[in-house]
Structure formats: C-alpha cells, structure tokens
Amino acid sequence: MRKLLHADFFRLFRFGNLQFWMPFAIMIIYPTVFLITKQISMGIQTPYPDDRVNFNLAIFIEFLLLFLTGTYLSNEYKDGAIRNKIIVGAKRKNIYLSYLLTIFLTALIMTVMWFTFIVIGVPDLRPQEFNFGNPGSTGIGIFDFISYFLIAVMFLAATASIFTFTILSSENSSTGAFVSIIVFFVMLGSVMLIPHLLNINEYNSLHMEDGVIIECERNPYYVGGAARYILQFIPDFLPTGQGIQLFDIDTSDYMHTAKMLLSSAFITVSTTITGICLFKRRNMK
C-alpha cells in the first residue's frame, strides 16, 4: 500500500502534470480575482456587506475534483497502469484505496487553499490590520470556521469516493468518466430543484369568511408526508447540497452538523466498500 501511495502521489503531483496543476492554478486565480474585483467595486472605504461569506467554492471544487479524478483515473486505465499494478502483485483493494487516498489528499489541499482565502476574504476572521475600511459583521467565529472546515473536508471526501467509485467500477475509462459527469450533475440538479419543490404551496386558494376557512383547494403538486421529509433530507445528505448551504449552516445546531458529517462518512464508507468489491470482480483487459 505504501509503495502504491508513493507511486500514485508521484504520478499525480509530479511537475508538469497539467491535469493536476491546472485545477490548483484555477483555485488560486479565481478567488484572487474575485476578492480584488469585489474590493475595488465596493471601494476601499465601503463597509463589507453583511452576507456571511463572499465566495462559496464548494461546487467549484467538486467540479475540479470531477475533472481531476476523471482525467487521472482514465489515463491510468488507458496507459495500462492499473493492469501493471495487478500483474506485479499489488492487491486490488490496495490499488483502489491508494487512488482514493491520492484523490482525497488533493481534495484536502484544495480545501485548505479555499479556507485560506476565506480567512483572507472574511473580515471577521482576518487580523484587524488587514481590514480595509469598516467591515460589516459576517458573524463567523472561529467555532463556525472549524465546523465549516470539517463539513467541507468530509463532503469532499464523499465526493472523491463517489467519483473514484464510478470510474473504477465501470467497464472502461470513458464510460466511468461519463457516468461521473452524469452523477455530478444529477446531484447538483437535484439539490437545486428541491427548494423549489418544497416551496410549492399546500393550497391553491383559500376562501375565508369572518376569519374562518370555509373552502380550500388543495395543490396536487404539494409534496407532503414522507416524501417531504426525504426531500428535506437530500440536501443535507448529498455533498453538493452540503456545499451549497455550507455557510448558511447554523453551527449551534449540533444535530444538523452531525447529520451532515455522518452523511458524508456514510457515503464515503459505503461507496468505498462497494467500489472495492466491484473492482475486485472486474475483468481487466
């Protein structure tokens, strides 16, 4: 396992590997440009707005992770690297875990970069002498910051596990990459659609007389009962949902935070176990 990790880290992180360094370059350029243009547009003396955080890069990083996992693992397939490792006696379980850990480490580095930018960009978190003008309050404290970081690390681990699973358990690399793209957009689409579904009114019209409802027309599209509960749960469960709502999470609601962390842990463990089982049975060509 140690040998494989060493080889995989070297392969991915080596100098000149565009598929690895390009997402990192984007990770540096995008927030930098974002921060500078925001500060310039607001003027140097203008107080910061009261939004909780200025750049939520969760979906962006998940997309970069999709790109990186897709290109990296597809190339490993195409070049015969996976075949080679099996031929020289590496266990399939170790090959799978090594790839997953390599991708997860990449995700972790991206998360650290992202939160570094948050420290720079969020006035409450950066040292006072670096504040320009009179910053508004974002209300983010150190406890919130740590909680957000933990949630982010966990949902990015889940994302890495999902993409590793879809690619390594597919019959060929291009199918795996295609399935990963579909999975990502289904996860993203579903968490964007769900708030609209939950906002559908239960009643189309209410007729009231003297403050008493005498007639009501029920909306057939209203989602209620168990289906409503499931829809409310999905954004907390999926990594894309956690990413979108990350900086709106009330960290004092420990149950909510725990639910998210456990969901990510569940996705990570279940996709990894299933992925290893499928990968062990795969016919390599």
Next chain:
Amino acid sequence: MEYVLETNELYKSYKKVKAANGITMRVPKGAIYGFVGKNGAGKTTLMRLICGLQEPDSGYYTLYGRKNTDKDICKSRRRMGAVIEAPIVYPDLSAENNLKQQYRILGLPSFDGISDILKVVGLENAGKKKAKNFSLGMRQRLGIAVALAGDPDFIVLDEPINGIDPEGIIEIRELILRLNKERQTTFLISSHILDELSKLATHYGFIEKGCIIKEISAEELEKAIRKCIRVEVSDIKALCRVLDSMNIEYKILSDKKADIYAKIGITELVFALSKESCEIFSATEHDESLESYYINLMGGDKNA
C-alpha cells in the same frame, strides 16, 4: 520436473464465447515456452488469467506452487513480469522515468539497475524523449524493459515482436535467450511468427478453441517432425506420375519443386524420371518446419 506455472482445466467465458475451454498446461522452470495458436484460440485469455487480470470461471492454476485462490498468490506474482497485448508505458514520461515509476510501484529502494535495463533493451540513448513519441518497436522494447524491472524470474510476453523491425527482432531474441541462459528466467511467449518462435522455444504448447491440443518439448518436436527430400525437376507432372506409381507421399510446392516424404533411393528416382524425360535439377534433405507441424496438428491447410 519443477513447474513455474501449472493450469488445470481453466474455463473462462465472455458472454456465450468460451475463450478458455479447459486449458491444462505446464510451464517448466527455466523454459522458453512457445504458446502457439490462431487468433482467438485463447492465448491472451490464458495470459490474462495467470496475471490476475481476470478470474477463471472454473479450474485453477498454480504459480510457483501457489494456487490462484491462495491469499498469498500476489507474492508469486511479484516474481513475474508481463507484456500482454499493448506494452504498459506512461506516454508522458521518458523511458528512464517510466522505469523509475515501475521501481516505485515495486517498492525498490533505489533506482540502481535502470541504466542496465535500458541498455539491455537498446533504449539507453532514448534520452528525455517521451514514450508517446516512440516508434512501435521502441514502445515494445520499453514495455519489455518495464517487465524486466525488479528482476522477475517468470516473464509473460504476448506477441513480443509485433511491429518490430528485423534488427529489433534479432535483439529481442538475443535478449530473451540471454536472460534465459544467464538468469534462468522462464518465459511464456505467444507469437504468430512460428519461424521466429522456433529459434527460441524449448517447449511448445499448441492451443485451439480454448484447449491445449499438444504440449511438446523442442527435443521431442525435433524427433516428431518429418524429414523430407526437396526436389527440383523440369516436369512436375512427370514427378507426380512416378511418385504415385511408387505409392510415395509428397507435396507440390511449385511447378518445379516438391517435398517427398519417404526414404527414397535417388538413383531409383532419377532412373524412373529419365524414362518420363524429366530431369532433376536438385535434391536436398529438408526438415519439416514448426509451421508445417502446426498446420498438420491443426488438421491440414484449411486450418492454417
């Protein structure tokens, strides 16, 4: 005799196609085992199975005495190297860096020996050129170099001389013979170029429709192949008439040449032919080739 690889009734199907249909074979230690069969006969399937790329549907095999179901089979595989179908190379790395990556995968403590391997396969001057810019032959050699990393004592090569120029073929042949002689490396080699294989192999396995139909050592093959007299005459029809009258087996090669499969007195033949006004230009003793043996084994020309 000690065997590196033994397979017993290996079966493997892809949907309804039986690619391995009860393969039973044995590769002796130190042998160069020539694996001969038509396209789709099951050669590559067998190689995939023994390299752990695929699992057999039934049957088993042993590598260095370890059964494939043994949890320590990976330890036996660590003594193997293989080039199956396409050579395994990283196209964005140079030959040297490809070998370094292989050393990392194998967990070798240092990069010592890389230059020797590159020299052995004739890639010592490849420099920083990336593998994606290599010719087919160079890539094939690099694939063999990668397979040689870690000093394996069993190497599986699937069509190793495909796409290689004549000089390269000679170099690879010499490399295989040298490794076999100096390091006692065992080889399992599949090839369609039977003439080339006959210059290497110490043992042969003939496979047809997923079954081994014959295993034979080179010595046994030498004894088994038929001797013949190749004659060149002025009138091939006259030769046929004479040989038919003598009830002798023969094979027409061209309008002037034929192989005669019998011990025949040359004087008697010359005398008989002169009566038919047929002149003999030459008569030489000739051995049947591996190719002819294979064709006969497969049931004649229609299977060639």
